Amino acid sequence: MTALAKSSENTAVVKPRNRATFAVTLVALAALLVVCSTAGLALGSVHVPPAEVWGIVTHALGADWTEPTWTRARETIVLDVRGPRVLLGAVTGAGLAVVGTALQALVRNPLAEPYLLGASSGASLGAVAVIVFGSSFFGTVSLSAAAFAGALGALVLVYAAARTGGRITSMRLVLAGVAVASVLNALLNLLLLTTDNGNEARTVLAWTMGGLGGVSWGSLRLPGLALLLGIAVLMVQAPNLNLLLAGEEAAATMGLDVARFRARMFVLVSLVTGVLVAAAGPIGFVGLMLPHIVRLLVGGDHRRVLPAAALGGASFLILSDIVARTVTAPEEIPVGVLTALCGGPFFLWLMRRDARKKAGGPA
Known part of the structure; x- marks a missing residue:
């Protein structure tokens, strides 16, 4: 098939669907995010009615001047305990979903996402190294800077290992990601075993399972900025991501410098991944599942997939965090464990679907 034919086929794949349908889908996803956020603020060891939650929030924002009817304790729970946690969950979920969407287009692999390609493992190793050795070379952003460097290094290593003869196959990419992630996880475990502070090791071990607890409003600034930067740049580059769906040759024929574009995008997704991992720990499979789910709703055009994936990932x-902290209350399950329980079967289903497509069978 010629590059022009591939490009024409790709255009048909990413052809915009009915705008009204997309708008309805986006509104529905936004409404779902509001419902999930309200539930996140209301549910817990102390139940706060949804109406009271909205009263507390609107009062804090200055939109409600009526006399409060709730206790000071409930206001503290909603605003200072659950509020930052819910917002971090939204930011992290949205960020991982858009990063997964971008990676699947950049490497043209439906199984790609930060966790499977070793980016999360690299970010974790960088962050843990800062925690264990107490390095503060970059001041308050040392943890995020080390996580970014680790994520970028892991992605570059996986991409280089999987690329043979100028081409990348799905099998080589997954195997390279598994191999690099295994080595990085082994180094991380070695750091934990050799650290002199046992309490610190236990804290880091719990963090490596992924979680949203213990966050404050002040620690949300950097993840929020990283998410806004990532979404803004990826939305601008969405047409180029669409071009890559036709293949490298077709994209180059249409004027895209594929190598330079990939390099820039790898830096961007590594930055977002590193910051999010530093804030919430490595949470896997969000970036794998959500892009595929929203493509079923809005099609393949990245101008539509990216905002839909962000809303879906946040919700x-x-x-997942609500389930993690309520299903075994008062104990709390690391949210990364729950996303893995959901993502593992989804990953196997994707592999089987991809194999059936290549064999010419039904999807």
């Missing part, structure tokens, strides 16, 4: 991680 999914907030909902």
Whole structure:
């Protein structure tokens, strides 16, 4: 098939669907995010009615001047305990979903996402190294800077290992990601075993399972900025991501410098991944599942997939965190464990679907 034919086929794949349908889908996803956020603020060891939650929030924002009817304790729970946690879940879920969407287009692999390609493992190793050795070379952003460097290094290593003869196959990419992630996880465990502070090791071990607890409003600034930067740049580059769906040759024929574009995008997704991992720990499979789910709703055009994936990812991680802290209350399950329980079967289903497509069978 010629590059022009591939390009024409790709255009048909990413052809915009009915705008009204997309708008309705986006509104529905936004409404779902509001519902999940309200539930995240209301549910817990102390139940706060949804109406009271909205009263507390609107009063804090200055939109409600009526006399408060709730206790000071409930206001503290909603605003200072659950509020930052819910917002971090939304930011992390949205960020991982858009990063997964971008990676699947950049490497043209439906199984790509930060966790499977080793980016999360690299970010974790960088962050843990800062925690264990107490390095503060970059001041308050040392943890995020080390996580970014680790994520970028892991992605570059996986991409280089999987690329043979100028081409990348799905099998080589997954195997390279598994191999690099295994080595990085082994180094991380070695750091934990050799650290002199046992309490610190236990804290880091719990963090490596992924979680949203213990966050404050002040620690949300950097993840929020990283998310806004990532979404803004990826939305601008969405047409180029669409071009890559036709293949490298077709994209180059249409004027895209594929190598330079990939390099820039790898830096961007590594930055977002590193900051999010530094804030919430490595949370896997969000970036794998959500892009595929929203493509079923809005099609393949990245101008539509990216905002839908952000809203869906935010809702999914907030909902996962609600389950993590309520299903075994007063104990709390690391949210990364729950996303893995959901993502593992989804990953196997994707592999089987991809194999059936290549064999010419039904999807």
